[in-house]
Amino acid sequence: AFSDPQGPAELRRKLQEATVRAAGLELQGRSFRVRAEKAEAAIATTEAARSACEAENLRLLTEIQLLKDQLREEKQLQERGGARPSPRRAAVPPVPSFASRPVPPVPVPVDTAKLLRQQLLPPGRPEDSCTIFDPEEASLTFVPQWSENYLQAVERQADLDPDTIFGSRVPACKLEDIFSIEMFREVGQPPSKKIKRDSGSGDWEAADILTREEILDYKRKMGQIRSWKVAFSSAFR
Known part of the structure; x- marks a missing residue:
């Protein structure tokens, strides 16, 4: 059960x-x-x-x-x-x-x-x-x-490949766009110096990016073998 x-x-x-x-x-x-x-x-x-x-x-x-x-x-x-x-x-x-x-x-x-x-x-x-x-x-x-x-x-959806639904990339998240200077001015506070454009130490665009072989190996271990576009008509019945 x-x-x-x-x-x-x-x-x-x-x-x-x-x-x-x-x-x-x-x-x-x-x-x-x-x-x-x-x-x-x-x-x-x-x-x-x-x-x-x-x-x-x-x-x-x-x-x-x-x-x-x-x-x-x-x-x-x-x-x-x-x-x-x-x-x-x-x-x-x-x-x-x-x-x-x-x-x-x-x-x-x-x-x-x-x-x-x-x-x-x-x-x-x-x-x-x-x-x-x-x-x-x-x-x-x-x-x-x-x-x-x-x-x-x-x-029934356990073997769907999530990359066919969500994509393999995500939009860039910049704290300067979220906490703009105008927002600080509205509350009468100076802009925070702690907001940095990139505080991570990993180079996710070159050295630390996953290889295609690693991605395929992960999908094979998780059993993600079907595409969402093909299975959409029957997955939610």
Whole structure:
């Protein structure tokens, strides 16, 4: 028999966190698409610049050839003893346009964490609320229908890979953004000198970061072999 160590409130919290993480994955996908569009725009800009350079090179070569022809004619006239014609610059042909298409505007990338914070959660439902009772009145507590078989649902989700729900990275947490200078001014206090940007001693971006082999070994030991996207339709039945 399964015990109930956490209760429906803990499960509801986990389900809500899973929903938020799923929205974060969708926003992360949007960010990847924005980066792809930005790369495509950069390629188009490079092609346009290359075409402009080729056109300028062609114009310069044409002008050089005309000057050589003019210098050759003047030299032939001097050898024949004729009068030197007045210098006149030959007309330069117009530069052809090599632009294949207009360059689209480059979209500004948006932080996934900021987009996630803009996600509005649905309002709470009264049937999911639980009134707090004394221990002797616990039998009067309303039990939502979704929590009747939650232990079985949790067991069915034991082999899900959490990285497919929450992602493998977390947004940066800067104390300067949380405890801003304006906040200290509102309470009439000087900014705290104890707030540092990075007080940790570990280099989690280079030397101390987990290798891919270590991550895969951990998932194999924990039995995390399924993706949340594949199992979503059947995990919460």
